[in-house]
Amino acid sequence: MKKERFFSVGQLLMWAGCLLAVVMPAAAEARDIKVGIVDTYSGPAAVFGNDALNGFKLAVNEINKQGVLGGKIVFTTRDEQFKVDIGLNVAKELVLKENVDVLVGTINSGASMAISEAVAKKEKIPFIVWTAKSENITGKAGHRYVFSTAENTAMAGKSAAVAFAKKPFKKFWIAGDDYEYGHAIADAIWRNLKKIKPEVEAIGRTWWKPGEPDLIPYLTAIQAAKPDCIIFATGGVSMANVLKAIKTTGMENKIPAWIHTATDHSVLKPLGMNAPEGVMGTIQYHYYYPETPANKKFVADFQAAYGNPPGFPAFNAYTTAQLIAGAYRKAGKIDKEKFIDAMEGLKVDTPVGKVEMRACDHQAVYPMFLGTTKISQEFGGAIAADIITLQGDEVMPTCEEIAEARKQK
Amino acid sequence: MESYVTVSGLISQFLVGLSRAMILFIVSSGLSFILGVLRVPNVAHGSLYMIGAFVAHTLAMAAGGGAAGFWLALVLAPTAVALISLAAERLLFCHLYEREHLMLLLFTFALALILGDLTKITWGADYRSLVAPPFLQGSVMVLGTPFPRYNLFLLAVGPVVALGLWLFSNKTKVGKIARAAAVDREMVGAIGINVGRVFAFAFVLGCFLAGLGGALVSPTVSITLGMDHTIIIEAFLIVTIGGLGNMWGALAGSLIFGVSQSMGILLWPQFAIVFPYLAVVIILTLKPTGLLKSVW
Numbered sequence: 001m002k003k004e005r006f007f008s009v010g011q012l013l014m015w016a017g018c019l020l021a022v023v024m025p026a027a028a029e030a031r032d033i034k035v036g037i038v039d040t041y042s043g044p045a046a047v048f049g050n051d052a053l054n055g056f057k058l059a060v061n062e063i064n065k066q067g068v069l070g071g072k073i074v075f076t077t078r079d080e081q082f083k084v085d086i087g088l089n090v091a092k093e094l095v096l097k098e099n100v101d102v103l104v105g106t107i108n109s110g111a112s113m114a115i116s117e118a119v120a121k122k123e124k125i126p127f128i129v130w131t132a133k134s135e136n137i138t139g140k141a142g143h144r145y146v147f148s149t150a151e152n153t154a155m156a157g158k159s160a161a162v163a164f165a166k167k168p169f170k171k172f173w174i175a176g177d178d179y180e181y182g183h184a185i186a187d188a189i190w191r192n193l194k195k196i197k198p199e200v201e202a203i204g205r206t207w208w209k210p211g212e213p214d215l216i217p218y219l220t221a222i223q224a225a226k227p228d229c230i231i232f233a234t235g236g237v238s239m240a241n242v243l244k245a246i247k248t249t250g251m252e253n254k255i256p257a258w259i260h261t262a263t264d265h266s267v268l269k270p271l272g273m274n275a276p277e278g279v280m281g282t283i284q285y286h287y288y289y290p291e292t293p294a295n296k297k298f299v300a301d302f303q304a305a306y307g308n309p310p311g312f313p314a315f316n317a318y319t320t321a322q323l324i325a326g327a328y329r330k331a332g333k334i335d336k337e338k339f340i341d342a343m344e345g346l347k348v349d350t351p352v353g354k355v356e357m358r359a360c361d362h363q364a365v366y367p368m369f370l371g372t373t374k375i376s377q378e379f380g381g382a383i384a385a386d387i388i389t390l391q392g393d394e395v396m397p398t399c400e401e402i403a404e405a406r407k408q409k
Numbered sequence: 410m411e412s413y414v415t416v417s418g419l420i421s422q423f424l425v426g427l428s429r430a431m432i433l434f435i436v437s438s439g440l441s442f443i444l445g446v447l448r449v450p451n452v453a454h455g456s457l458y459m460i461g462a463f464v465a466h467t468l469a470m471a472a473g474g475g476a477a478g479f480w481l482a483l484v485l486a487p488t489a490v491a492l493i494s495l496a497a498e499r500l501l502f503c504h505l506y507e508r509e510h511l512m513l514l515l516f517t518f519a520l521a522l523i524l525g526d527l528t529k530i531t532w533g534a535d536y537r538s539l540v541a542p543p544f545l546q547g548s549v550m551v552l553g554t555p556f557p558r559y560n561l562f563l564l565a566v567g568p569v570v571a572l573g574l575w576l577f578s579n580k581t582k583v584g585k586i587a588r589a590a591a592v593d594r595e596m597v598g599a600i601g602i603n604v605g606r607v608f609a610f611a612f613v614l615g616c617f618l619a620g621l622g623g624a625l626v627s628p629t630v631s632i633t634l635g636m637d638h639t640i641i642i643e644a645f646l647i648v649t650i651g652g653l654g655n656m657w658g659a660l661a662g663s664l665i666f667g668v669s670q671s672m673g674i675l676l677w678p679q680f681a682i683v684f685p686y687l688a689v690v691i692i693l694t695l696k697p698t699g700l701l702k703s704v705w
Contacts, residue, residue: 046529245629
């Protein structure tokens, strides 16, 4: 009797052991996916960093309801302070100390390039750039470990060039931020415009330091040269200052101007009814256009959670989170190389429809919207009007062009 | 590119530079005053300028955002900054005047970081914009070249502030004491003057000017985090080339800085960033103590 019971306990243990042997690896497999975010959370660019973070949080909260591969997406943030060296250091720290599975960020094109080269490529860790727009990130400096969910300068430049080619402008002045993004976007538009309309002429170029607060002296000097149109290669706070200076110097409706993301509400909203009208801008996301159910839901959720409508960084970050979740689900396990394979060609649902991560250059394919600022009583400020949509494949460099650019490097 | 530079363009650009110099003068004269009288290199001066701009925006919006709101903000925002600085002086600075400069530098640097974060906590990271009253918006033709009206206003305000400072430091008793304290504070104390009160007054006046600069600059720029960094570097350079603690040095430095920047933009736009700094290098090479007599 006693002996029999002992035996049955041993049997139980054996079964339990077998069961554990089966369950244990599965339990170890179901861990959380760690995302390291490097972005700017202090200084003037913080408004974009916060917007992106909110978009990412919103998506992650939705995704975590179902979970990914039995775990959750968790994230940790680092402030790069819009500085290349700090961005690089915190990215290294996230990879080497926090052991993140994937890096995302940043708004600074210079920092994104540095992290791509010195961290992503070197440590073989996937890095998804979500706000920085230099086309070099997925263009000539692209590689297996870097992705971009930001619309880039090549796309913006081509969109603007297509629009300009239809206008009678001949004499252009190019002015902008003296750093990676400013030069990249100026080059992109000028290269494309020259190709479509060879008779255009750049009568002058002005470069100011990124974040230069008072742009009035720059604009008065440009105004004196009387160009047909001004191309502003600027972003963030300098763009807000350009828009303000266009109004202050009385250039509004006198000299046409184009600025990529001029129609972004985070720069137009503070200006309210005093925003300049007639400024052309390109962007890949508006919270009020297109008026699809998916976009309306995204905007309503975002508004409810954070108290203001989403900007383009929030949209990019939301898309990024969907891609991360989609790629891990497709890969079936948390593995960096498998993640990259799964990302290539992946299509996810976003507020503006399906977005594809192009396999050949790791660039998200977005349509571009070209609009002109116009005061709307309903919105209490300027919004993009007369919106023209250009499809992603119309404005992106071809895979052949990317291959050529990378070979030259 | 030179072919686009006309005489009227040159004059208009010169005037834009002068108007920019007026803002720089108002801010750097405050910094210079504090440096001269208190011997405090106040790195937090730029933060007070930023706070002045944010407070101006908040006040103008609270008053309905119209022209009246702007004028109200222009008076009250610097006053608010002065009150903040009075609290800072009475609670913190007054215990530190005898410390060495490095300690003071570290202290004010820490204060700048704290004020920067407090600004972020209070107002958030969104851009803000203040609008000038309607009659100061847009531009007028000056010699056939459009010139922003608001910059004309700045050109008028600058000399008024300069005159006010001159009257204060030469015609009022407390101004004279402050000047005397700048030269020899022990002697001023020895003849029975309450130096602590003079110091507090000088500090508050200097900070008032930072707030005034912030409120005045608001209609020409976006009010954002980080506007403290740019201005403090420029203000220190201006004070250095003008002569430490010398009010007229601050004026001379501001004019050189503002005009060299605006002319550089017109004449060589691709390298415009370099010009004001080049001017600083040349002046400091030729005259390392600054243009005018330093009170240190």
